[in-house]
Amino acid sequence: MATSTIPKAYTRLLTLWPKDALRPNLPFTRAIEHRASIYGVKPLVPPTPANTSSKTPAPTPSPTRSTPPNPTLETAQLNALFSLLENRYTNKYPLSKDVLRPASNPEHYERLMEEIERAPGKTWWQAKLDEWKMKIRWS
Template identity: 70%
Template structure:
């Protein structure tokens, strides 16, 4: 059973989408931490600070005091697969009015466009956009 859990965690890590907004803090690290007791090796490289020189390896987390229960872990794996399959947004679909409120019908469209542009912005472009948002043009 434990090898099945390890295989499922490995598959989850391979299929999980990359986080473009926070590439240094992906959710896959949490999955890797959860899967470590089952022998799953991390696939996400941990970024090194350019200011710190490499020294002794960082201490690893101590093993849990009790071994993980594969039956309980299977429910956690199933929950992650349901998130990956987008099961809940399919089951509980939003009405079109929720994403296009009458007060600002283009709000969520603009928000998604901004999120898609954010990873390609330079620091200066991000600051400029931040200042533009603080100034009210009437």
């Protein structure tokens, strides 16, 4: 991959990467943007006080590199990111149904996925109530 196509590939990757509903204040795209900044790729959503948390420290400026980045290594990094985005490993190595339904607790993963889907819409109070409910054993 030529050096001129690397920024385009990073920009495409950033636009295709799914949004993190569970941690909107700490998306993985920040790591990708940091890696791509060497090639002049700007963040898709510039950091503002509205979309940054006061708890997270401000990113430190990256040190300047004394040697230019290696396009071959960068292409391998981009290929790895695109393989994750396209679920290549899930398709290549599918899990059997027995893995997702263990004999000791067959509904565990179904309940976990339901909880993950409900989590972004919960209020703080609902999350605390659910946490307390999980600590009480109902017989």
